[in-house]
Amino acid sequence: MNILLKRVLDRLVRTGNLKVTGPKGSTVIFGDGSGEPVHMHIKTKHAERSISFDPMLAVPEAYMDGELDILEGGVLGVMRIAFQNMGSGGIDATWTKAIEGLRHAFRRLQQINTTSRSRRNVQRHYDLSGDLYRLFLDEDMQYSCAYFEQPDMTLDEAQVAKKRHIAAKLRLKAGQTVLDIGSGWGGLGLYLAKAFDVDVQGVTLSTEQHGVATDRAHAQGLQDRVHFDLKDYRELNERFDRIVSVGMFEHVGVNHFRTFFEKSATLLKPDGVMLLHTIGRSGVPWATSAFVRKYIFPGGYIPSLSEVMPAIEKSGLVVTDVEILRLHYADTLKHWGQRFAANRDKAKAIYDERFCRMWEFYLAASEAAFRWQDLVIFQIQIAKKNDTLPMTRDYMAKCEKALELREIGHRQETAAAEPAVARSVAAKSVAARSAAAKPARRRKVLDRE
Structure with a gap:
């Protein structure tokens, strides 16, 4: 694994259970082993270098481009480990903090x-x-x-x-x-x-x-x-x-x-x-x-x-x-x-x-x-x-309740109407089939005659 990336992850991931497999197939484990395991596979040296310098942008880009796969834990697991460690003293001690600081400084532009x-x-x-x-x-x-x-x-x-x-x-x-x-x-x-x-x-x-x-x-x-x-x-x-x-x-x-x-x-x-x-x-x-x-x-x-x-x-x-x-x-x-x-x-x-x-x-x-x-x-x-x-918030709760009751009533009316509609459609269908059948029966009588 890229030495710089290993140092970044060593300092960042103090808690959690992160396993990273590099482009050459070697695997390194970071964190204290707590929580659900997460396993990333960095497939190219290009992705490995990019993540070393700017992980918050390079990880999603590598994932999008297929240069990084998450074999266990999914994207949610990766981000859980990242966010839960960002306040632990790890990322604050690395220069990646400076990158995010620059982004904040230039946000107006x-x-x-x-x-x-x-x-x-x-x-x-x-x-x-x-x-x-x-x-x-x-x-x-x-x-x-x-x-x-x-x-x-x-x-x-x-x-x-x-x-x-x-x-x-x-x-x-x-x-x-x-x-x-x-x-x-x-x-x-x-x-x-x-x-x-x-x-x-x-x-x-x-x-x-x-x-x-x-x-x-x-x-x-x-x-x-x-x-x-x-x-x-x-x-x-x-x-x-x-x-x-x-x-x-x-x-x-x-x-x-x-x-x-x-x-x-x-x-x-x-x-x-x-x-x-x-x-x-x-x-x-x-x-x-x-x-x-x-x-x-x-x-x-x-x-x-x-x-x-x-x-x-x-x-x-x-x-x-x-x-x-x-x-x-x-x-x-x-x-x-x-x-x-x-x-x-x-x-x-x-x-x-x-x-x-x-x-x-x-x-x-x-x-x-x-x-x-x-x-x-x-x-x-x-x-x-x-x-x-009004001076109190009571009107909000009353309005929400009234709206909810009206919506429930509307659903009940719709549900009650559905059987009647279904019966009406069925009756019309039977009548239509009966009407269509009469000429056929008349033709059969004429044939016998």
Whole structure:
């Protein structure tokens, strides 16, 4: 094994059970032997050298290119060992810490997200084939953290619970106008329109998502109340009663935080309320993962709360509630990873083997970051005025419960209607067969005559 790589791993992996086989076939074991075993096979000298100098980027690249295989433990196991050791005094003593420090220092240069650049960044990820996303997302195509009210919830149930949770914090009233910044495939906007009789305008920079969302609005007969625009939020001039943004703020970039909230302030009516749902850090500000920035979300940045709050304060908006969702996204990503694995051959048919390995690493590494690193979800409720919302949070729970009961009632009505529909269809089928049989019997009588 490369001497430099052996030194890096000796200093990094103090706990865990990591086995590494090098290009020549020799195997070295690192860690104290605790936990589930992980076995990596570095197949080329090129990968071995690259990992020695920049492991956080070179490991996923080598995996994507087939120069590294994980024989035991999977990507999740590799990342578990990496993240659980990063605070143990190992990586802090190596110069790889300096590489990550430089990435943090230059993060603003990587996030100059002008309107045109934001559009290109979004197209890199969200304009991938919709068929790919259908392979691992829930039925409603919610591509953001679900809300697991109960640990045994299915992914679809938890995504519906997420929509209820967000809707309750908006305190919606019939007839209000809602802006959905980063509207995705339209599921949240359509849900709000149906549940609260509000008018929704969604904006996205993804051509693929815009087309799907628009088609869904027409298919559900909601095109007069829900419409989606292929537009940057900075181009809007209307005013809205409510603003919701889910999974979009991660793409704004640290340079543009103040612009985002100042624009939101101009778009909100005097009694307006906003709900921001975004990935965040529970720790200090840090650089975006080099792998994620290069291959998954160019221009993206995951902020600490200390970076978000000053931008809100300077915009003149009032923070009325903050909730931190911790392991919900880890469980969401676990579901996505399992679904992607079950449909891997279909994903490979859409793209190729390298893409599948990249996507596997992305989903597993993201799950690991939410389980063992400092990634969380911020849900920040914001208002124009301090007295717009009730003084206690009771209204949120009441709204969620009312929505849940209504959804249960709707499912029961649908289930009760299905047998009646089935009987009606069966009766029509019998009548049709009987009618078709009469001419045949008449022909037989005529034949005998």
